[in-house]
Amino acid sequence: MTLTERPEPSAAINDVIVEIHASGFVPTEMEWPSTWTDRAGRDKTPSIPGHELAGVVTALGYGTTGLSVGQRVFGLADWHRDGTLAEYVAIEARNLAALPGDVAFTVGASLPISGLTAWQGLFQHGRLQAGQTVLAHGAAGAVGTMVTQLARETGAYVIGTGRAADREKALDFGAHEFVDLENDALKDVGGVDLVFDVIGGDVQKQSAALIRAGGTLVSVVGPVEARPTDGLAVDFVVEADRAALGEIVQRVRDGRLRTNIGDVASLDDAVGALNPTTRRSGKTIIRVRP
Ligand SMILES: NC(=O)c1ccc[n+]([C@@H]2O[C@H](COP(=O)([O-])OP(=O)(O)OC[C@H]3O[C@@H](n4cnc5c(N)ncnc54)[C@H](OP(=O)(O)O)[C@@H]3O)[C@@H](O)[C@H]2O)c1
Numbered sequence: 001m002t003l004t005e006r007p008e009p010s011a012a013i014n015d016v017i018v019e020i021h022a023s024g025f026v027p028t029e030m031e032w033p034s035t036w037t038d039r040a041g042r043d044k045t046p047s048i049p050g051h052e053l054a055g056v057v058t059a060l061g062y063g064t065t066g067l068s069v070g071q072r073v074f075g076l077a078d079w080h081r082d083g084t085l086a087e088y089v090a091i092e093a094r095n096l097a098a099l100p101g102d103v104a105f106t107v108g109a110s111l112p113i114s115g116l117t118a119w120q121g122l123f124q125h126g127r128l129q130a131g132q133t134v135l136a137h138g139a140a141g142a143v144g145t146m147v148t149q150l151a152r153e154t155g156a157y158v159i160g161t162g163r164a165a166d167r168e169k170a171l172d173f174g175a176h177e178f179v180d181l182e183n184d185a186l187k188d189v190g191g192v193d194l195v196f197d198v199i200g201g202d203v204q205k206q207s208a209a210l211i212r213a214g215g216t217l218v219s220v221v222g223p224v225e226a227r228p229t230d231g232l233a234v235d236f237v238v239e240a241d242r243a244a245l246g247e248i249v250q251r252v253r254d255g256r257l258r259t260n261i262g263d264v265a266s267l268d269d270a271v272g273a274l275n276p277t278t279r280r281s282g283k284t285i286i287r288v289r290p
Pocket residue numbers: 026028113114117137138139140141142143144161162163166181182198199203219220221222236237238279280282283
């Protein structure tokens with residue numbers, strides 16, 4: 001990964017050009033096929049990684065509606081196109097939502113993947129209802145903290161999981177109780193209605209066995225390997241959704257939702273920040289413009 005000069009992108013039909021102020025990155029994206037190839041499977045290197053952004057619209061492509069030049073926006077970039085760890089990106093307008101003036105660009109860039117993943121997993125795929133019990137794996141992580149907060153706001157009972165060191169953070173983000181996956185037995189948790197899996201493997205298999213009749217296993221770490229005996233198993237990849245981004249950012253503004261930002265680094269320091277040698281807690285955000 002290197003910092004280098006690239007030509008400025010041009011806006012295709014329905015695109016906007018965004019001057020990026022802050023950008024977010026998922027640690028696993030170097031393993032995704034979409035980082036290295038286009039939709040037809042052709043090599044697209046050198047690739048620009050990063051798929052979350054907050055910035056200002058500077059140009060509109062032919063036929064683009066719904067956004068205007070000078071507008072503050074945030075959103076989720078297409079997996080197969082050049083990403084957001086850059087000064088400018090060309091992105092379809094429908095992938096973006098308005099970023100209110102009182103929400104910092106760094107905060108806006110931290111929300112799209114973790115916020116939309118939690119939103120879609122809980123409400124669209126998991127059909128969460130008040131009074132249900134949610135097992136939120138990795139509850140101190142980027143997705144897990146959003147899952148925990150949104151589930152709790154909905155009136156669910158939230159059991160967070162993670163490593164021993166994550167207990168306080170998971171409880172602080174709203175988990176009612178915490179299961180230390182390194183020392184506690186998952187089977188002692190009892191029945192749950194919804195498992196939100198960000199870990200996979202044995203943790204997923206053991207969790208599937210806890211799901212009550214009619215419950216759901218939702219996974220974001222690839223095809224599900226375990227199914228509840230009487231319930232649904234869903235794996236999905238997060239999608240851009242302007243309306244849901246609006247719901248999420250409104251919750252940030254009124255204090256119902258807190259972001260989980262660990263480090264904020266400059267674009268000059270991005271390569272080091274995105275390839276850490278020690279364990280990081282929370283999302284790393286790159287502040288592209290000071
Ligand atoms: N399908 C999708 O649309 C989608 C969207 C977003 C994310 N994801 C995927 O979801 C996963 C989580 O993403 P994230 O951004 O939330 O990552 P994250 O911030 O690193 O959170 C994951 C949390 O789970 C913990 N954890 C992982 N394995 C564990 C284990 N075996 N035992 C106990 N704790 C464990 C991590 O602790 P450590 O840091 O100590 O490992 C961390 O606290 C990633 O694989 C990501 O690629 C998928």
